[in-house]
Amino acid sequence: MYIIGENIHIISQKVKDALKARDAEYFKKSAIRQVEAGAQALDLNLGPRKRDWEEVFPWMVKTVESVVDVPLSLDSTNILGIEAGLKAVTKAQPIINSTSAEAERLEKVPLLAKKYNARLIALTMGKSGIPVGADERVNIALEKLIPRALEIDFPISDLIIDPLVLTVSGCQEYCPELIEAVRTIQFAWDPPPPISVGLSNVSNAVPRHNRPLINRVYCAMLMGAGLQMMIADPFDEKQNEVIRVIEERDEGTAVGRLYLKIHDRIAAMEQPVYEDVDPTDPEQVAIWKTVQILLNKVIYADSYLQQEAVM
Amino acid sequence: MPVQIPKDKWPGQVRVATIGATEADGGTRTSVITVGGEKALPFMHFEAEMPYRPVIALEIKDRKPDDWSPLLLETWGEAMDAPGAWAKAAEAAGADMLQLSLSLTGVDGEPNTPDKAVTAVQSVLNSSGLPLAVFGPGQKEADNELLVPVAEATKGERIALGICEDKNYRTIVATAMANDHLVTARAPMDVNLSKQLNILITDMGLPLERIIMDPTTGALGYGIEYGYSVMERLRLAALQGDTMTQLPMIVTPGFEAWKAKESKVGTGVPAAWGDWLERAINWETLTAVALLESGADILVLRHPESVRRVRMAIEELMEAEELRLATGN
Numbered sequence: 001m002y003i004i005g006e007n008i009h010i011i012s013q014k015v016k017d018a019l020k021a022r023d024a025e026y027f028k029k030s031a032i033r034q035v036e037a038g039a040q041a042l043d044l045n046l047g048p049r050k051r052d053w054e055e056v057f058p059w060m061v062k063t064v065e066s067v068v069d070v071p072l073s074l075d076s077t078n079i080l081g082i083e084a085g086l087k088a089v090t091k092a093q094p095i096i097n098s099t100s101a102e103a104e105r106l107e108k109v110p111l112l113a114k115k116y117n118a119r120l121i122a123l124t125m126g127k128s129g130i131p132v133g134a135d136e137r138v139n140i141a142l143e144k145l146i147p148r149a150l151e152i153d154f155p156i157s158d159l160i161i162d163p164l165v166l167t168v169s170g171c172q173e174y175c176p177e178l179i180e181a182v183r184t185i186q187f188a189w190d191p192p193p194p195i196s197v198g199l200s201n202v203s204n205a206v207p208r209h210n211r212p213l214i215n216r217v218y219c220a221m222l223m224g225a226g227l228q229m230m231i232a233d234p235f236d237e238k239q240n241e242v243i244r245v246i247e248e249r250d251e252g253t254a255v256g257r258l259y260l261k262i263h264d265r266i267a268a269m270e271q272p273v274y275e276d277v278d279p280t281d282p283e284q285v286a287i288w289k290t291v292q293i294l295l296n297k298v299i300y301a302d303s304y305l306q307q308e309a310v311m
Numbered sequence: 312m313p314v315q316i317p318k319d320k321w322p323g324q325v326r327v328a329t330i331g332a333t334e335a336d337g338g339t340r341t342s343v344i345t346v347g348g349e350k351a352l353p354f355m356h357f358e359a360e361m362p363y364r365p366v367i368a369l370e371i372k373d374r375k376p377d378d379w380s381p382l383l384l385e386t387w388g389e390a391m392d393a394p395g396a397w398a399k400a401a402e403a404a405g406a407d408m409l410q411l412s413l414s415l416t417g418v419d420g421e422p423n424t425p426d427k428a429v430t431a432v433q434s435v436l437n438s439s440g441l442p443l444a445v446f447g448p449g450q451k452e453a454d455n456e457l458l459v460p461v462a463e464a465t466k467g468e469r470i471a472l473g474i475c476e477d478k479n480y481r482t483i484v485a486t487a488m489a490n491d492h493l494v495t496a497r498a499p500m501d502v503n504l505s506k507q508l509n510i511l512i513t514d515m516g517l518p519l520e521r522i523i524m525d526p527t528t529g530a531l532g533y534g535i536e537y538g539y540s541v542m543e544r545l546r547l548a549a550l551q552g553d554t555m556t557q558l559p560m561i562v563t564p565g566f567e568a569w570k571a572k573e574s575k576v577g578t579g580v581p582a583a584w585g586d587w588l589e590r591a592i593n594w595e596t597l598t599a600v601a602l603l604e605s606g607a608d609i610l611v612l613r614h615p616e617s618v619r620r621v622r623m624a625i626e627e628l629m630e631a632e633e634l635r636l637a638t639g640n
Contacts, residue, residue, distance in 0.1 A: 169503060299548045299556060301507035306514065310552045 001219075001243045002229040004073050004095070005031075005039030006200065008064075010047040019046065019056070027060065028067045035068045037234035042068065043097060044085070045075035053081030058088035065091050073097045073121070073231070079108055086116040095119045097231075098162060101126040101144035110154055119158040120149075121196060124181070130164050132173055134180035137163045142188050160194040160229065161185050167204040168214060168293055168300050175202065175218070175294045179266065183225040196229040197222065202294070207302050216242045217290040220259045224266025258284050262291060271295060274311040285309050318358045321550035325349040325608075326557050327363070328520055330408065330471050330493060331442025337467040337491070341440025344408050346523075346608035347559035352546065353606050356631040364629050365603055367618050368444065368611045369406035370565050371397040373413050373423070373431035380569050381577070382591055383613055394431045395438035402439045404615035405622060409441050413457050415448035423453065425460040432461050436468065444471035444495065444561070444611075447483075455482040462486040471495050471523055471561070477508050484515050495561050497525035500537050502544045502556075509555045523609065524558045530567035530574075531598045538562070539605040546606040562602045565613035568595035596620045603628070 008015055008030055018026035031042055042064060049056045053076075061072060065088075073095035074085045082096055098121040099109035113120035122145040124130075124137040131137055141161050149159045163181035166174040178197070186192040202218045203211035216239040219230070223246050232239065245256040246263050261276040272295075277288045286305055292298040298310050327347040332338025344366045350359035375384070375391040384391065390400040398409055413428050432445055445461055447454030458472055459482060473495035475483050480496065487494045496512055498504035505526055512522055526545060528538030542560060549557040568574055573584070574591035584590055595617040599610045603624065612618055 172503075297551065298553050299502050299506045299544070301503055301510055301555065303507055303510040303514070306510055307555050310554065 001223070001227075001247065002040050002196075003038055003234050004041040004043050004196065004229070004231040005034035005037075005234045006043050006045075006198070006231045007034055007233060007235070008042060008060075009045040009075075011045075019060075022059065024063045027063050031064045031068045034234050035070055038240060039070065039234040041071040041073055041092075041095060043073040043075050043231050045097075046081070048076055048078040049081050050078065053078050054084055057081045057085035061085045061088040065089070071095055071119070074118075079112060082109075083112055083116075086112070086118060089116075093117060093119060093158075095121060095160070097121045098123050099145075101140045103127070106144060106148050110148055110152055113158070114152055114154050119160055119194075120154070121160045121162050122149075124161065124163045124185075130166065130174070132177055134163075134177040134184060137177070137181040138184045138188065141185050141193070146189060146193065156189050156193050157191070158194075160196045161188075162196050162198070165197045165199060165201040165218075167206070168202055169205040169302070172293065172296050172300050176296050179221055179225045182222055182227050183269075186226050194229055195227060196231060197227065199230045199232040210302070210305065212236055212238060213286060213290055214294070215239055217262070217287055218294055219243065220246060220263050221266050221291070221294060224263040226267075254278060254281060255283055255287070258287055262287070274309070277309075279309070316357065319351065319355070321350060321359070323350075323550045323552040323554075323557060325546070325549050325559060326519055328493065328523055328559050330444065330469055330523075332467055332469040332491075336469070338469060339436060339440075340442050340468065342407075343442050343469070344609075349546075349550075349606070351550065353604055354628045354631070356635050360635070361629070361632050363608075364632075365607060365625055366407040366609050367405070367621055367625075368408040368410045368561075368609055369401035369404060369615075369618060370410045370412060370563070370611050370613050371401055371435070373411065373428065374418050376414070379613075380575050380591065382574075382588055383569065386614060393434070395434035398435040398439040398441075401615075402441050405618050406441060406612075408444065408609065409435060409439060410444040410446065410611045411435055412446045413448055413461075415450065415453055423448065423457060425457055428457040429460050429464045432465060436465065442470075443468065444473060446473040446495075449474065451479040454479060458483055459486045462490040462492055465492070466490040469493060473497070474525060475508065475512060477504060477511070480508065480512055481515065484512050484517050487521065488515070488517050493521040493523060495523045495525045496558075497527055500527045500529075500534070500541050502541055502548070505541070505545060506548075506553075506555045509558060513555070519554070519558060522558050523561045524556075525561050525563070528562050528564065528567060528598075528602055530564065530571045531594055531601065532573070533567065533571055535567075535598060535601055539601060542602070542605040542607065559608035560606055561609040561611065562607045563611045564598040564602055565595055565611050565617070568598040569613055592616045592620070596624075600624045 071092040074082045075097035096118045099105045100123040124140040203214040262272045265272045277284045293300045325347040329345045331340040331343035348362040373394050390396040447458050471493045475494050475496045496508045526541050545556045574594045577587040599621045
């Protein structure tokens with residue numbers, strides 16, 4: 001699993017404060033720690049920075065590049081800011097996060113990616129928002145994103161399709177569809193275009209203590225559908241452990257075997273079944289309940305783990 | 312050519328709830344209502360039994376309301392001046408059940424008091440043998456202050472106390488538990504929040520059989536489609552086996568429909584809108600029948616004529632069930 005570290009994100013108050021103070025040490029430390037924890041690239045979400053983009057984006061790129069060598073993902077709606085950041089990149093091939101299929105962005109952002117030899121995350125989202133159905137999202141990739149890349153001779157291997165993870169708390173019906181979108185987009189081109197998602201979106205608006213479980217169960221399911229890249233928290237040790245178990249097919253623990261089972265069932269286009277679960281193990285039961293809400297089989301509620309398992 | 316009608320078979324079932332207790336069960340009601348038990352989507356009698364028919368409640372208040380349509384004031388007339396008289400009139404109008412809404416203030420503008428609330432509820436219980444739901448004024452402090460003494464004074468009557476919401480349910484649930492009542496649990500047209508509230512209430516120890524869900528709805532033309540979808544989704548989840556959604560649903564089409572301009576206003580509207588009273592009753596009836604089709608178990612109405620018409624709709628929708636029972640199919 002290729003993890004793009006998500007921790008430099010303006011939504012975090014600490015990041016906000018550090019950015020305001022131009023606290024280079026904070027960002028260096030964050031970058032080093034994320035890479036040490038396994039991040040293979042770093043997302044830099046600074047917001048639009050409408051007033052100071054000219055200074056902030058290059059500053060951040062230089063700061064982070066002074067301590068790590070990994071690709072940097074410039075995550076902003078501000079194209080000028082992204083370009084300013086791209087100009088400052090001296091190390092690995094950067095990533096632009098992101099374009100959508102909306103006409104104006106799709107016109108400009110891929111050209112920028114081509115000009116600076118950046119990879120480009122492209123969202124399967126048009127002007128009218130994010131479609132629920134997997135097919136419709138795949139169609140946006142097939143009919144808008146890939147054709148635009150071909151049109152400007154941009155390599156499909158650098159076009160990273162993001163079929164968009166939405167939260168189980170409020171957009172539950174999107175969760176199983178995303179799994180299918182990840183599965184199907186791999187057939188959109190030969191060789192398959194890279195696919196990435198923002199994993200932790202799935203637990204937005206979920207009470208904090210429940211988020212990691214939802215994230216890592218969804219991660220296992222998405223890996224079953226073929227996901228190999230995601231923007232995620234590299235410090236989430238239990239999530240890293242699930243990824244390791246699946247990648248190494250480590251059947252050493254009962255919980256590990258359950259995650260493998262979930263992964264394999266999704267890979268085989270089946271649904272996990274209650275028989276896979278040891279009902280005497282509370283951790284396995286919690287994983288099962290989480291699978292059920294992520295497949296939209298049981299309605300999500302903040303206290304869903306307190307409800308008895310639905311088989 | 313014979314047509315094969317596809318049948319769904321659902322693993323789940325809605326729980327059965329009974330509101331009201333007769334003397335034999337420790338109350339004073341002469342009738343009770345039992346709802347729920349569905350094993351299929353509404354009125355799909357060919358798929359599975361629908362053991363209890365939806366019931367109609369009439370909403371009454373502890374005093375003459377300030378904000379009700381003049382059409383309703385005219386209909387209920389002097390009965391509105393005393394909750395007991397109103398209860399009697401509502402029973403005569405054909406309701407299966409009464410839903411008493413406590414007011415925030417008295418006619419004099421003074422805040423309502425626990426004593427006055429208890430007196431109003433007792434006068435309703437003394438005047439009618441129908442099972443009862445009692446809703447507070449809808450403000451946290453007032454609801455708790457009024458509903459607790461009401462629950463205590465009516466211990467064992469199996470009243471449905473409302474309205475529990477996520478911001479305020481603990482006191483109401485505790486008093487319902489202590490005094491053998493039920494609660495209604497309302498969430499703002501949101502399946503996740505509906506379910507969450509049910510979990511929170513059962514966590515306190517109140518059995519699911521004593522919770523009636525209120526998914527909230529809008530009137531015809533005022534968001535009914537959202538309410539419809541939420542109810543449909545909750546019911547589908549219940550039939551799929553999701554225990555925390557397997558509760559009967561109460562809805563308040565009377566309250567909603569009589570807020571709509573079409574019912575509320577008689578002047579300054581296009582002539583093409585037709586007769587005001589007929590329109591208002593249509594609004595309430597059509598709102599109620601749509602909700603019936605989306606799985607409502609208890610409909611709270613305001614106008615006697617709407618009760619009559621919705622009753623007719625229920626009779627017709629249940630005919631196939633009678634037939635099924637009679638023929639054993």
